[in-house]
Amino acid sequence: MVTPIRRALATCVPLLWFVRVADGMPDPAQRDLLTRQETSRQTGGRVTLTAAELKLDVQLRRLKEREMSAAPFPPAVHFFNAKPLIQESPVFKLLQEMPKGAALHVHASSLVGVDWLVKNVTYRPHCYVCFTWDNSVRFVFSDRRPFPRWDCVYWQLLEALRARLGDPTGFDDGLMQHLTLFTEDPDGEYPSQEVVWEKFERAFVAAAGLITHAPVLRDYFYKGLEELLHDNILYLELRSGLSKTYELDGAVHDKVWTLKTFREVTRTFRADHPDFLGARVIVSVHRALSVSEVKAAVKEAIQLQKDFPDVVAGFDMVGREDGGRALWYFREALSLPADLGVTLPYFFHAGETDDEGTDVDQNILDALLFNTTRIGHGFALAHHPLAKELSRKRNVAVELCPISNQVLRLVSDLRNHPAAVLMSEGHPMVISSDDPSLFGTTGLSYDFYEAFVGIGGLRANLGTLKELALNSIRYSSLPAHLKDAGLVMWQKKWDAFIFNNS
Structure with a gap:
């Protein structure tokens, strides 16, 4: 009976043999075979592409090579x-x-x-906002001014607040900052996992009052x-x-x-x-x-x-x-x-x-x-x-x-x-x-x-x-x-x- 372990070892023998005999110049054919075998193991390595897919694949590789040689390389940047x-x-x-x-x-x-949350949802009637002591926001929809609570002492009707501001563009941008982690200086603003996770969890809480209406x-x-x-x-x-x-x-x-x-x-x-x-x-x-x-x-x-x-x-x-x-x-x-x-x-x-x-x-x-x-x-x-x-x-x-x-x-x-x-x-x-x-x-x-x-x-x-x-x-x-x-x-x-x- 051939056990799974013996079967696995048997598949390795040819590869080990290639390594042992390559005392001088390695055989290019063996090298090509090893390369193909290794490639076949990767994600998508056993996918057979049609002629049209191969044509697009060549185009994709050319585009990717161009991006990988450019600076800055996007995946290496925040x-x-x-x-x-x-x-x-x-x-x-x-x-x-x-x-x-x-x-x-x-x-x-x-x-x-968050664009939709701020520019659509917060513009709906009866939407109130409160700015908290820890530099966050809370939202709630209510048919009357909400009562104060431990984290929100003063609620303001957003419709009235925007009317007083005149041009609310900057104000709306500020609201978005409370609902996303985006910043132009991520390394400076988030120097550690603890800091970014704290902002991450605050953003969830801030959005909750809008989404759960x-x-x-x-x-x-x-x-x-x-x-x-x-x-x-x-x-x-x-x-x-x-x-x-x-x-x-x-x-x-x-x-x-x-x-x-x-x-x-x-x-x-x-x-x-x-x-x-x-x-x-x-x-x-x-x-x-x-x-x-x-x-x-x-x-x-x-x-x-x-x-x-x-x-x-x-x-x-x-x-x-x-x-x-x-x-x-x-x-x-x-x-x-x-x-x-x-x-x-x-x-x-x-x-x-x-x-x-x-x-x-x-x-x-x-x-x-x-x-x-x-x-x-x-x-x-x-x-x-x-x-x-x-x-x-x-x-x-x-x-x-x-x-x-x-x-x-x-x-x-x-x-x-x-x-x-x-x-x-x-x-x-x-x-x-x-x-x-x-x-x-x-x-x-x-x-x-x-x-x-x-x-x-x-x-x-x-x-x-x-x-x-x-x-x-x-x-x-x-x-x-x-x-x-x-x-x-x-x-x-x-x-x-x-x-x-x-």
């Missing part, structure tokens, strides 16, 4: 400074046209650009799907805490109402745009909660998935991993579905850290122990050979969010991103955007650019892009028949993209 350079890139413009499949790692509070939430969901479709994305999996929503008179809706609204908006959007496949929710809770609170949240997620099987994809824990509680801390709560004999798919954030050897660093292995369906970020995965092997064998994809990792200061030059190792090995992977509104992006094109040009380097080709796009549908939570429908829909868009650009 995204906030590189964004104007990327927008001028011919590679980026091609990526905007390319059908990218699905966005599988996006947080609900940052789905829509019931009439806004409907429009917000629809607008978010519009922005995705505009970037040639056909499906979304949205991480959401399903925060309670409120009406003008203060009446509050529960999570069931939010899920029903999400389902209704998605159905309406699909009716308006038949080339969009749909959207689902990954119910999320913050890792700052207690074990008992997470246990209650897991029970609730089980029920919500039972009641909304077409909408609820599974469960995740969000919030900064460094300084937060590790997954193992919540083992009693996370074991609950198995104890009850039910299935609740997990989509854990894990390995969004550069602190090797800590309890948080162990989240990668613990996520796999709890049978996570995908790994959110997985920045630390390359440093865990066993976890990497397990995730590959189980076909657990990494949700790579390169711009997020750079902005939140895990890596400065994206050529040095650990995912370069994963891509060279063809590890299961999808590209996503994490918190696009906070980073000043929409859709996936910017993140695809950083992954394709920066992380993938010259080896990444059209086959890489094709596999990454297909992966986003293959590794989605969709049932098999909808995955098949999505692949057909994507292929039609892909063929048109190739025809228009080759």
